[in-house]
Amino acid sequence: MKKKNTSYHIIGAGVAGLSCAYFLKLKDPSCKTIVYEAAGHPGGRCYSFDDKELQTRLDNATHVILGANKYAARLLFPHKWHNNCYFWNVQKDTIETDFRQFKPEIFKAMCNTAADEASKKIKNKIFWKLFPWGTKQRRIYFSQNDLSQRLINPLAVYADELHTDCKLLKLETQFGQIAQLNFNNRQVEINAGDKIILALDAVNTSRFLETPQFEFNGIINIFYHTSQPLSLPKGTSFLGIAEGLCDWIFVHGNITAVTISDVANHNEKLEDLARNIWKQLDTLRNVNSAFVPPFRVIHHKHATIKQDETNNAKRPQNAQTQYPNLFIAGDWTMKDYPCSIEAAILSGKRAAQAALKKR
Ligand SMILES: Cc1cc2nc3c(=O)[nH]c(=O)nc-3n(C[C@H](O)[C@H](O)[C@H](O)COP(=O)(O)OP(=O)(O)OC[C@H]3O[C@@H](n4cnc5c(N)ncnc54)[C@H](O)[C@@H]3O)c2cc1C
Incomplete structure (x- = not known):
């Protein structure tokens, strides 16, 4: 048989x-x-989904894959890696090319938890294995409405x-x-x-x-649909942001997406937040937009568990x-x-x- x-x-x-x-x-x-x-x-x-209002395809959230994420990289077949990771320091209004100054921002993005709260073991794993500082493994791919x-x-x-x-x-x-x-x-x-x-x-x-x-932390993503692709300093298509209203900007074609991680309680109206972030992007680009382009805000309240010692344990x-x-x-x-x-x-x-x- x-x-x-x-x-x-x-x-x-x-x-x-x-x-x-x-x-x-x-x-x-x-x-x-x-x-x-x-x-x-x-x-x-x-x-990914078709957004009827913005009349375009969007990812539910911009996802970043690192070169050292070997399984994710193998299964996702990224076609466009970025080797440079620049940061805009909003308070100083400078574009910083040495990403090593921005460890807290990077840990926060990867743990969705403030760097000083995040679990030491998770930070060690990131430091040694997942974002090996100074090697090619730290190249970055971000999803482009194609997840x-x-x-x-x-x-x-x-x-x-x-x-x-x-x-x-x-x-x-x-x-x-x-x-x-x-x-x-x-x-x-x-x-x-x-x-x-x-x-x-x-x-x-x-x-x-x-x-x-578990306790959870949220993530907010805002997608702006612009008539032309936004140009960022140094010709890059993504930027880390220090001391600003959002943490990352990603540009792919006519979609500019921003991410805010580690959101525990958010009281500001999301539409106001989207408008204020756009004004901050105006400062970065040295322009004065006549209006804010159409946008979609997606707030994932339970994006990930809070990755501090207590929850990791x-x-x-x-x-x-x-x-x-x-x-x-x-x-x-x-x-x-x-x-x-x-x-x-x-x-x-x-x-x-x-x-x-x-x-
Ligand atoms: C806004 C945001 C941004 C992110 N950014 C990144 C990033 O940049 N890089 C990165 O690597 N990761 C990122 N992540 C994390 C990544 O998305 C998750 O780690 C991953 O998708 C988790 O997959 P999972 O299968 O473990 O869980 P889930 O995706 O949550 O899958 C669980 C599934 O179970 C289903 N389900 C639940 N209950 C039931 C039930 N009773 N019966 C049947 N089905 C059920 C759910 O519908 C869901 O489809 C992000 C996550 C979010 C929310």
Whole structure:
């Protein structure tokens, strides 16, 4: 009799869940990967969409990939690396070419947590491994409204079945194992030998498993649709910003995107913030705009967990759970790593390895 191929039920079609499908297929091409996603599209915190108001395609957030993010770089196939990282010091009104003066700004961007609060272990990892100062590895790529096309859709190919609008409501257990998955629109029986990977964000994971409660930090992205590409000093297409209203500016064609990280409580009206930032960009460019171009503000309130010592210490050590047929993945599960695409991919790889081993 032909041996039944193992089915892997992956819940969550973010980068972690889709990467898990990719690594499972890489190791065991005959396995079956079934991905369930609550939203109407895959990608989680990483996707592109057509903005009807601005009449253009946007990423939900500009994502930066570093040369040293080897898995992210391999899967995303960046086509345009930048080797220089300049900073505009708003108070001094100078363009600084030595990025090493701006370690706090870089740590804040990578940890989404103020540098003096961020976990030492995460900062060490960034310093030595993820942003090796002074080597070519620190080159930068930023997403150009192509996250779905470059990363998410190519990964989704590794899901034999991808069910969107499919929200997990309950995990049913029997004899200490997960026996059934109850979704809003289906029930799935788990056969002996099959495995489940819960690849959710930290908040949703805690609805199903007794995981610690984390604090979160937000990120605000503002996209301005200009009639012509904005020109930045030194001909660069992105700039770090010190002591300004936002942290980074990225220009891609007629879209100028700005990012504000480490947003815990934001009281200013977002439209006012967008207008004030545009005025600050006027100062940078030495112009006086007659009007603010049309813009879209996206405020991700739970962008990542706060990456300080307390929250980093709560992150799990591995992908195992109390149920032998259930594993976890997600950027937040990679202790000592900054929550990022790279961490999400690594977590998917780790969960795939653990699930394959249990066979
Ligand atoms: C504004 C912003 C800017 C960022 N910038 C960068 C950057 O520059 N560089 C970088 O590397 N990283 C960046 N990140 C982080 C990066 O996006 C994340 O680390 C990564 O996308 C996390 O992937 P994930 O799969 O772990 O989680 P998620 O993307 O959160 O995926 C979890 C998935 O589970 C689904 N889900 C939840 N509950 C259920 C349920 N009950 N049933 C079924 N499905 C469910 C969700 O809909 C989601 O699709 C940024 C994030 C944000 C928000």
